[in-house]
Amino acid sequence: MRALTLVADRKLELAERPAPPPPGPGEAQVRIKAVALNHIDVWGWRGMAFAKRAYPLVVGAEAAGEIAATGPDVAGLQPGDPVVVYGALTCAECRACREGRDNLCENVKGVMGFHIDGFARELLNVPARLVIPVPAGVAMRHAACAPIAFSTVQHMLFDNAKLEPGESVLVHAGGSGIGTAAIQMAKAIGCTVITTVGDDAKADKARALGADHVINYKTERFEHVVRKLTKKRGVDVVFEHVGADTFNGSLLALKRGGRLVTCGSTSGPTVTINLMQLFQQQYRIIGSFGASMRNIRESLAKMAQGLVPVIDTEAPIAEFERGLQRLESRQVFGKIVVTF
Ligand SMILES: [Zn+2]
Numbered sequence: 001m002r003a004l005t006l007v008a009d010r011k012l013e014l015a016e017r018p019a020p021p022p023p024g025p026g027e028a029q030v031r032i033k034a035v036a037l038n039h040i041d042v043w044g045w046r047g048m049a050f051a052k053r054a055y056p057l058v059v060g061a062e063a064a065g066e067i068a069a070t071g072p073d074v075a076g077l078q079p080g081d082p083v084v085v086y087g088a089l090t091c092a093e094c095r096a097c098r099e100g101r102d103n104l105c106e107n108v109k110g111v112m113g114f115h116i117d118g119f120a121r122e123l124l125n126v127p128a129r130l131v132i133p134v135p136a137g138v139a140m141r142h143a144a145c146a147p148i149a150f151s152t153v154q155h156m157l158f159d160n161a162k163l164e165p166g167e168s169v170l171v172h173a174g175g176s177g178i179g180t181a182a183i184q185m186a187k188a189i190g191c192t193v194i195t196t197v198g199d200d201a202k203a204d205k206a207r208a209l210g211a212d213h214v215i216n217y218k219t220e221r222f223e224h225v226v227r228k229l230t231k232k233r234g235v236d237v238v239f240e241h242v243g244a245d246t247f248n249g250s251l252l253a254l255k256r257g258g259r260l261v262t263c264g265s266t267s268g269p270t271v272t273i274n275l276m277q278l279f280q281q282q283y284r285i286i287g288s289f290g291a292s293m294r295n296i297r298e299s300l301a302k303m304a305q306g307l308v309p310v311i312d313t314e315a316p317i318a319e320f321e322r323g324l325q326r327l328e329s330r331q332v333f334g335k336i337v338v339t340f
Contacts, residue, residue: 002340003121004320005056009047012059012321020125023071028128030085032065034144035120037323037336038177039241039266044114045324053115059320060120061087061113064134064143074128082134084147084300085119085126086293087112092129103155103290111290120317122340132296135304141337143300145177145309149335150299151291152263153181156239159295160286161261167236168192170226170253172246174211175202175333178263180310182239183209188307194229196222196246198330205333209310223249234258244268251283259284310334 003017023029040061044051067081077083089109090097096104110116117124134143157163169186173179174195186193187210194213197203203214213229215222226235234255240247243265250260251273260283278285291299303309312334313323323336 001122002317003058004060004317006045006059007056010045012045013056014318015056017058017121019123023069023074023125025071025073026128027071027125028074028077028083028131029068029070029123029125030065030083030131031068031123032060032063032119032121032340034065034140034337034339035060035063035317035320036141036144036149036177037320037327037338038062038148039264039327040111040114040148042324042328045321048114051115053110057113058117058119058121059113060118061111062144062146062148063119064140064146065119067131068123070128077128077131077133082138082140082143083131084134084143084296085112086130086132086296087119087147088290089116089127090130092127100292100294102292120320120338130293132293132300135300138300138303139308141311141314141339142303142308144337145181145335146296146299146303148290149177150181150302150309151295152288153178153185153239154295154299154302155291156261156263156288157182157185157237159292160288161237161239161259163189163191163237165190166192168194168230169237169239170222170235170250171195171211171239172242172250173197173266173330174206174209174214175330176241177309177312177332177335178241179239180209180334183211184307184310185302187211188302194226194235202333217246221249222246223252226253230255237261241265242267244271247271248273251277251281254281254283257282257284259286261286261288263288312336314339
């Protein structure tokens, strides 16, 4: 079978690998059809000094496919069923896992496609408990965006920031995969969405997606525009993932008692913040990483109801690296999906 492997920093190879053995007890074998790209793939491809891992590493952190076979004791999954798979090997036994907070697992064996072999291969065996059925009517290229992109946004906006209908939210990088999903999910419950983009073509697309106000962050200071748009009050929620370049501006764009939720630091991981501003303004700053199994089900349910991901590019698996370059250079509007 074919597998896309990282063999050195910034070097991918599409290689022939032996197919996995028939699935054992508690396992399902999944035939991967579509892999969606995320910034974690860019980090992994660049090489991460702090991530312990061995090359060659099969890349791909989120994907969709269909059941090829199941182990002898696995019920509820049939060959041909469309599925996605939770993207980290969690233990199922620790307190966090038992409470359904899978992304806080105390014994996680790693993020697939980053620390350990991922999804960019034709077949793989996974614990059946990590397999989530895809509802009827959801396309593979869309389902592939559920395990990380959509579920991360679901977790950030609703579990963590507790976004309510009618609130205002600032979504950074509205053209990114998670940015487009955040605009869609916030608009779907009737929020006012302000978003930032880096060029005018993306501004038009963000407006077409439903954003109420679009700020070109290269020509305007977004925090000033947000304060003007909200009559100096600030927004209820900021959806952060840009990091160093925007974090302090994001705090200035928040109302008193507002919530900032962040899942990324693409422009750099280190900032200095004013603690007096933090406590006087009573901000809540919430870190968010990954999602729960429930968030993936919720994301797929939203897709089945018509909230489908914005696809920037769909290409064959061999184009994975070009997709990473496109992500790195921030030329995207929506998700990049590669298919087998
Ligand atoms: Zn666990």
